[in-house]
Amino acid sequence: MRPGPPAEAVTQNRRNAAFSGFALAASARAAEFAAVLLLGLALRQGLAPGGDVAPVLVVPFVAVAFSLFARASGAYSLAILRKPFQGWLRAAFTWAGAALATLALGVILGAEGLSREWFGVWTATGLPALFFIRLGAALAAFLLARRGKLDRYVVIVGGGRPAEDLLRALSEPPLPDTRILGLFDDRGDDRTPDVVAGYPKLGTIDDLIGFARNVRVDQILFALPVHAETRILDILRRLWVLPTDIRLAAHANRLRFRPRAYSFLGEAPLFDLLDKPMSEAAIATKAAFDRVVGLAVALLFAPVMLAVAAGVKLTSPGPVLFRQERFGFNNERITIYKFRSLHLDRCDLEASRLVTRDDPRVTPFGRFIRRTSLDELPQLFNVLKGDLSLVGPRPHAPGAKAADCEYEKVVDGYFARHRVKPGVTGWAQVKGWRGETDTFEKIQRRVDHDLDYIENWSIWLDLAILALTPFALARSPNAY
Structure with a gap:
């Protein structure tokens, strides 16, 4: 509409x-953590060389403590990040407090081998480092706000x-x-x-x-x-x-x-x-998870994808990849990639007719890769592009139908499944609702599972679905 x-x-x-305020805060937090960690290790090498391991143990402890205390104090709120001097004062007090608390703890426990010269220099040089990071964060916030990104x-x-x-x-x-x-x-x-x-x-x-x-x-x-x-x-x-x-x-x-x-x-x-459905923090976490795990899976299955591509090319004329428009997040149209499993002259770009058992449009090799879902592997590149998530409601084609009736006319609130990014695999698929939708019940149950996933999302649920996916593929009688 x-x-x-x-x-x-x-x-x-x-x-x-938009540019998420959470992403800006997370970037500032990561930069400050990396700065104090690397500065401490570098100064240890210059001022306290040798086999003494005390500084090596203290540096990450102080860096983690500082990061946790700074977050708890509100030092990474967008309002504070936009004010470099005020933000630096808050970070500086937190940094000094974490350092002094660690030094006091070392004295109480009688820690030996901890160079106070090194520790003092590290604490002092951390202050200008934090100031320049805060200045950079404020400048980034100003430029993003000027462009309307915030x-x-x-x-x-x-x-x-x-x-x-x-x-x-x-x-x-x-x-x-x-x-x-x-x-x-x-x-x-x-x-x-x-x-x-x-x-x-x-x-x-x-x-x-x-x-x-x-x-x-x-x-x-x-x-x-x-x-x-x-x-x-x-x-x-x-x-x-x-x-x-x-x-x-x-x-x-x-x-x-x-x-x-x-x-x-x-x-x-x-x-x-x-x-x-998801907070900014959840969206950022899920996006990072998708990119890291998606890249690892793509590299792991690269030989398999090369073999499937060769099989498609050798068994039927036409391109290896099939591109089709699907509904993405918030009903945006996206183009997804699949290995071509249908004869070139019988490809259905609109998915107006779903593949059925013994469908003559499917090539013999295509029947194998569809049954095993190997045809879906190129969608890992959609994940890396950001069009798809690893886990989410499966993207449907705009023309897809259940019993000759468009999905949105069958299921009340159908488009609510597009409130999150679609996925390569999903809760409905691992629960057995995969394949042909020749009845209203099948698409209704699929959408019910999609909405259940959206309402109960967690990173642990994504991991569980990924773990269950191979088993679901092995017992998919409705996949043709």
């Missing part, structure tokens, strides 16, 4: 990819006086790195004029779904009365398929709760209705 005409102008100017994009659902009050609360004073794009509301009367508090009405709730598919929307705020339960639930039912935080503004609610009952955007209190 595309956004309506009122939203098109905003769409064209809001395709800016912006959070917000849209308002609702209109009239509640929306006007909320917009004024968010705009006076303006919130840093927060961009309000406009409003969406189904009501067409004067309760929702074309402009509210200087912000345009961009369309209806259905337009918002299309809008969020084409524009990065980080948060949706409901400017609706708390007592409008039926309307809130109806809109939630339509919007829950989006990978976006959804909040209900509580500024107009006369019933007041303790502050911890709210989250806040600026000074505006909010009730949390729905969260993104």
Whole structure:
């Protein structure tokens, strides 16, 4: 679904990819840890050479302690990273505290062989090192903010006086790195004029779904009365398929709760209705896991992929790889790679007809690689590109059908499975829901497992699914 005409102008100017504040904080933390660790080891080599192992043991201990204490003190919050001197003072006090605590512990335990000259020089030289890292982090934050990479994009659902009050609360004073794009509301009367508090009405709730598919929307705020339960639930039912935080503004609610009952955007209190499936930290962890493990698996299976490529080339005319468009994260279209298993003149780019048992379109060698899932190995390159994850809901082709009916028409909330990045393998596949979808039940059960995976994701679940995948491939009667 595309956004309506009122939203098109905003769409064209809001395709800016985000840079996670978590990624910036993690980079600063890693740089500081590496700096104090390497500086300590280098000074040990210069000032305390020989076979003395005490400095070698102390350096990583102090570096880890500093990193943990600095994080606990809030030294890596985005607000602190953007202020180099304030951030450096916080890091410097933490560094000095970790160093002095270690030195005191060494004295109490009677540690011998620990050069106090070396330790003092290390503590002193660590301070300018931390300052330059903080300066670099602040400069990076400034450049990213200038390019809009740290912006959070917000849209308002609702209109009239509640929306006007909320917009004024968010705009006076303006919130840093927060961009309000406009409003969406189904009501067409004067309760929702074309402009509210200087912000345009961009369309209806259905337009918002299309809008969020084409524009990065980080948060949706409901400017609706708390007592409008039926309307809130109806809109939630339509919007829950989006990978976006959804909040209900509580500024107009006369019933007041303790502050911890709210989250806040600026000074505006909010009730949390729905969260993104994964936090920034989880997304970064999963992305790093995918790249590291994906590269290792690709190198491990490189000989197998070469053998399969030769088999495809020698057994049927045409290219080795088959490229097909699939649904990716947030319904974006991605191109995935597979070893070609069908005759060249019978390839179905739209996947309008799924492969069935004894399908004449499949080559003899293609039948083998499909049965063993060897045809999926090139998708490791999609993982390294960032289009796919190792584990996630399997990407479906836009034209895929169950019993001659498109998937989204069979399963209510089908597109909610696209709130996370699709995967090479997934929870549905290891639970036996793989292969042909010739009945409504099969696609319903597959989507149910996909949604269960999204709601219960952890890195341990990914590891379990990867471990179960070879066993699931060995007993896949529905894979043709």
